[in-house]
Amino acid sequence: MEPFTTHTGVAVPLTRSAVDTDQIIPAVYLKRVTKTGFDDALFAHLRQQPDFVLNDPAFAGGSILFAGPDFGTGSSREHAVWALRDYGFKAVFSPRFGDIFRGNSGKQGLLTGVITEEQVETCWAAIEAQPGITATVDLTTTTLTISGTSIPFEIDAYTRWRLLEGLDDIGLTLRDEPRITAFEAGREAWRPTTLPVGDR
Amino acid sequence: MTETAPAPQNQQPAPDARRPKTLAEKVWDAHLVQQGEDGAPDLLYIDLHLVHEVTSPQAYDGLRAEGRPVRRPDLTIATEDHNTPTVDIDKPIADLTSRTQIETLRRNAKEFGIRLHSLGDVEQGIVHIVGPQLGLTQPGITVVCGDSHTSTHGAFGAIAFGIGTSEVEHVLATQTLPLQPFKTMAITVEGTLKPGVTAKDVILAVIAKIGTNGGQGYVLEYRGSAIRALSMEGRMTICNMSIEAGARAGMVAPDETTFAYLQGRPHAPKGEDWDAAVAYWRTLPTDDDAVFDAEVFLGADELEPFVTWGTNPGQGTTLSGIVPDPATMTDPQQRESAERALQYMDLTPGTPLKEIKVDAVFMGSCTNSRVEDLRQFAAIVKGRTKAEGVRVMVVPGSARVRLEAEAEGLDKIFTDFGAEWRFAGCSMCLGMNPDQLAPGERCASTSNRNFEGRQGKGGRTHLVSPVVAAATAIRGTLSSPSDIEAEVLV
Numbered sequence: 001m002e003p004f005t006t007h008t009g010v011a012v013p014l015t016r017s018a019v020d021t022d023q024i025i026p027a028v029y030l031k032r033v034t035k036t037g038f039d040d041a042l043f044a045h046l047r048q049q050p051d052f053v054l055n056d057p058a059f060a061g062g063s064i065l066f067a068g069p070d071f072g073t074g075s076s077r078e079h080a081v082w083a084l085r086d087y088g089f090k091a092v093f094s095p096r097f098g099d100i101f102r103g104n105s106g107k108q109g110l111l112t113g114v115i116t117e118e119q120v121e122t123c124w125a126a127i128e129a130q131p132g133i134t135a136t137v138d139l140t141t142t143t144l145t146i147s148g149t150s151i152p153f154e155i156d157a158y159t160r161w162r163l164l165e166g167l168d169d170i171g172l173t174l175r176d177e178p179r180i181t182a183f184e185a186g187r188e189a190w191r192p193t194t195l196p197v198g199d200r
Numbered sequence: 201m202t203e204t205a206p207a208p209q210n211q212q213p214a215p216d217a218r219r220p221k222t223l224a225e226k227v228w229d230a231h232l233v234q235q236g237e238d239g240a241p242d243l244l245y246i247d248l249h250l251v252h253e254v255t256s257p258q259a260y261d262g263l264r265a266e267g268r269p270v271r272r273p274d275l276t277i278a279t280e281d282h283n284t285p286t287v288d289i290d291k292p293i294a295d296l297t298s299r300t301q302i303e304t305l306r307r308n309a310k311e312f313g314i315r316l317h318s319l320g321d322v323e324q325g326i327v328h329i330v331g332p333q334l335g336l337t338q339p340g341i342t343v344v345c346g347d348s349h350t351s352t353h354g355a356f357g358a359i360a361f362g363i364g365t366s367e368v369e370h371v372l373a374t375q376t377l378p379l380q381p382f383k384t385m386a387i388t389v390e391g392t393l394k395p396g397v398t399a400k401d402v403i404l405a406v407i408a409k410i411g412t413n414g415g416q417g418y419v420l421e422y423r424g425s426a427i428r429a430l431s432m433e434g435r436m437t438i439c440n441m442s443i444e445a446g447a448r449a450g451m452v453a454p455d456e457t458t459f460a461y462l463q464g465r466p467h468a469p470k471g472e473d474w475d476a477a478v479a480y481w482r483t484l485p486t487d488d489d490a491v492f493d494a495e496v497f498l499g500a501d502e503l504e505p506f507v508t509w510g511t512n513p514g515q516g517t518t519l520s521g522i523v524p525d526p527a528t529m530t531d532p533q534q535r536e537s538a539e540r541a542l543q544y545m546d547l548t549p550g551t552p553l554k555e556i557k558v559d560a561v562f563m564g565s566c567t568n569s570r571v572e573d574l575r576q577f578a579a580i581v582k583g584r585t586k587a588e589g590v591r592v593m594v595v596p597g598s599a600r601v602r603l604e605a606e607a608e609g610l611d612k613i614f615t616d617f618g619a620e621w622r623f624a625g626c627s628m629c630l631g632m633n634p635d636q637l638a639p640g641e642r643c644a645s646t647s648n649r650n651f652e653g654r655q656g657k658g659g660r661t662h663l664v665s666p667v668v669a670a671a672t673a674i675r676g677t678l679s680s681p682s683d684i685e686a687e688v689l690v
Contacts (some may be wrong), residue, residue: 016540017533018412018512023652027630031283031297033257033304035365045653069533071412073446073512074651075630076348077255087652099448100348104364117533156380157239169366170268173243173374176234180271180376181269183233183245188480190473191247192336194277194315197466 003166004139005092009063011135011146012053013124017068020174021101024072024080038079039086052169054087058131066123067094071114072101080110091137092154093144095120107169111137113153115142123147139164213239220487221386223453224419227359227484231342233376240566241378247358249339249371250327251278251314253305254632255346259369260308270312272375277336278309281326283631284596286622289319294550312372316670325598325624328566329351332436334599339454339481344371349566349648351442352387355435356462357454359419361623362443367676382448383493385418385690386486389426391500396681398576398645398690399434400568402426402498403441404506404516410496412514415447420643421422421486422452427502433459433572440567441648445512453485501652505680508650509664515650517553519668519680525549525559544652545660546640555679556662560591561673562655563619563666566648569597571604573646573666578610579689580670581617587676592619593635595627631656644672 029041041137053059065084071094072080081104084092091111105112115123117191126147127133135146139160154157155163162169173180221229233242249272263270270276283298291297302319309316317323323330328349331337337353343360344350351354353360367377389407407414427435435452442450452458459478462468469477499601508516509523515538517524526538526549542549547556557589563569563577574596586592592615596602602624605611614621626633629647631654637643639658646669650661662678667690671679 003228016536018537020512020649020651022630022649022654026653026657027282027632030254030632031295031301033261033301035258035261045657073412073677074348074443074649076346076362076364078258078346078366081364098446100362100364104366107366120551153591158241158380169378170262170370170373173370173376174380175244177374179233179243180245181375184375186244188476190469190477191341192338192469193274193466194248194336194467195274196315 001166001168004109004111004163006136006138006140007063008134008136009090010059010061011064011066011123011127012059012062013127014053014065015124016066018070018073019067020074021072021077021080021098022074025077025083030077030079035082036086038083042083042087051070054107056131061088063088063090064135064137065089065092066120066127067092068120069117071097073098076100078104078108081110085110093116093123096105109163111139111155111163113137115144115151115153117134119151132151201594220490220581222486222490222492223357223451223484224359224382224384227340227342228239228381229356230340241380243376244379246344246371246375246377247275248336248343249276250283250331250343250345250350251276251368251379252327252345252347253301254282255365256308256368257301257304258365259372260312262369263312263372270314270372275316275375276372278314279327279330280305280319282626282630284319284625285633286625286627286635288373289623295634300553301460310630322551322603324600326566326569326626328440329570329597329601332356333598334434335462338462338468338477339458340484342351344377348443348583349440351448351450352436352440352566354439354442354449354451355432356458357451357481359451360447361448382419383417385415385420385496386492387420387422387496387498388424389422389498389500391426392429393426393500396505396667396690397503398665398667399430399437401506402500403438404508404663405503406498407441407514407515409446409498410445412444412512415442415444415445418447419449419451420445420447421492423451427452431572432457433570436570437567441513444648447496452653454481463519465615488508504666505665507668507678509545509547509553510538511544511604511650511652513648515541515661519553519678521553523547523549523551523553529610532670536566542618556642556678557676558590558644558672558678559660560593560637560641561669562593562628562641562643562645562647563669564593564595565625566597566626567648568646568666569601571601574605574610576689577666577670578613579670580684581619581673582613584617584674586618587674590619590676592672592673593628594619595622596624628655629656638658644669644678
């Protein structure tokens with residue numbers, strides 16, 4: 001994973017709340033077996049509406065998304081994160097995220113920052129005044145800057161640290177592999193296994 | 201740049217055997233490989249990893265790229281469910297991308313030594329139906345799957361939750377997950393459900409009460425006399441939809457109902473192991489003096505059959521009610537969301553819900569496709585004919601459920617009624633296979649999500665219980681079982 005420190009890019013307003021992962025990427029696009037190439041699937045149904053924000057040339061190349069509350073709720077599909085990432089988004093800001101989506105984002109280097117509803121509306125207003133305006137995200141200071149206004153955002157310290165360092169979770173866990181082996185040695189024998197029943 | 205690990209954030213006290221604990225805390229603490237320090241997450245051991253074709257291919261690719269094996273194939277099991285067709289299952293899958301995904305799972309299972317139940321196998325079916333049916337889902341264990349409805353398994357007193365594909369890879373490689381502890385919320389439902397009111401109505405009422413984000417960050421423990429009185433099937437229906445309230449997991453403490461369901465199942469402990477397991481399971485219920493981070497109360501006696509009118513599972517009300525008027529909603533976000541939902545659903549405020557006509561009825565999904573659900577549906581439609589012009593699909597949750605239903609003659613009741621009796625899978629719950637609504641079609645569905653486009657692009661979903669689905673299939677409009685003169689099993 002690439003380390004994330006700062007990023008400047010075109011700010012995109014998604015002026016709706018409760019954008020679930022089914023909206024971010026409809027189920028028909030989950031059939032691929034690759035981890036990349038999902039950019040066309042991002043908001044696939046919504047993009048068929050001509051007035052949808054991603055169809056506005058002013059936001060071409062957008063990389064920072066400002067969404068209403070409850071972004072990424074529902075299905076666990078990590079494809080939602082891949083689609084945002086493949087489209088070019090580096091950061092999403094919302095007053096509230098779905099838990100699984102937020103966890104998935106952190107593992108794929110997509111920054112999810114929590115700001116208040118008022119702050120989202122401030123950003124929407126700034127973008128509306130100057131469509132195509134850029135914003136800057138600084139993870140070292142957990143600050144977002146748009147149109148001269150600095151806004152602090154929230155992200156949990158552990159995810160922030162991993163993003164800054166670009167650390168891979170599995171590698172981190174395997175550093176403690178002996179602990180896992182020790183834990184396994186203490187597991188009760190009657191705990192279920194998936195081995196065919198005759199083979200136990 | 202280099203930073204040191206973050207400063208203490210939400211440090212947990214060391215696990216203390218004497219401190220009163222909730223069910224969730226007991227199970228969590230029993231699986232701590234390592235306690236997180238300085239804001240780092242805990243490392244939790246995973247007892248059971250369920251795998252399906254949609255969220256796993258990229259995880260296996262990751263393992264391959266790093267040369268990592270699956271650490272515990274013996275704690276991992278795979279099934280094909282999301283993409284599988286529910287007709288002509290003996291023919292090659294017509295949709296090429298669906299077929300590729302299924303074939304990829306088969307190749308990966310073989311390469312990494314994972315037990316797989318493929319289409320046509322008697323144990324194939326929706327992953328959340330298969331685990332409990334085999335007796336793999338047991339009290340006090342940790343269960344994960346790359347699917348948000350993994351919360352279903354919490355009905356046994358397990359900590360069970362959905363994960364993303366990166367986490368699937370993490371569990372395959374390490375049999376653990378780094379996780380911040382969940383907060384605990386008690387949802388207490390006291391009293392007796394009226395005839396025709398089911399577990400589905402309870403959970404829809406819970407979600408309408410606490411909202412689709414009310415459970416965020418929490419594991420929900422469902423308690424109280426109404427929950428205790430439910431079958432395991434009903435408890436699974438409730439825990440299944442915990443994610444729809446924003447929660448990662450839902451749980452019910454194990455009791456005699458749980459033990460009776462498990463005993464004799466293929467993977468349940470046997471002999472002395474059974475006695476040891478039951479003795480342990482009896483220690484799991486929440487201690488009397490344990491404290492939850494939040495509590496919610498619901499009276500079972502007042503509950504009515506429930507139905508959703510909007511495009512998230514929290515937008516629901518009693519079936520005897522009317523389509524609400526967004527103008528009366530004080531919260532601007534709620535109002536905006538309701539306005540958008542009514543536009544999508546093509547509904548007018550004030551319309552009695554029972555006047556809404558449907559084009560389709562879907563009886564299935566990991567929420568309501570166990571044999572008990574099929575029996576409830578069958579009891580109402582038996583000897584009747586479906587409403588003209590309404591398409592009725594009955595999709596069992598697993599191949600074994602299908603066999604059980606056929607052994608009881610339920611299939612004959614469904615086909616005589618005019619319903620399509622299909623093979624097992626996720627089917628029209630999410631429309632990854634050909635089972636989809638056409639744009640503008642309206643469906644009464646026993647599934648779990650009424651999101652825009654969930655059952656097919658432009659499709660409109662009303663979430664209901666199996667008995668409401670049955671009554672609706674008879675009348676062609678959203679209907680309660682009390683609108684029909686029929687024996688109601690619940």
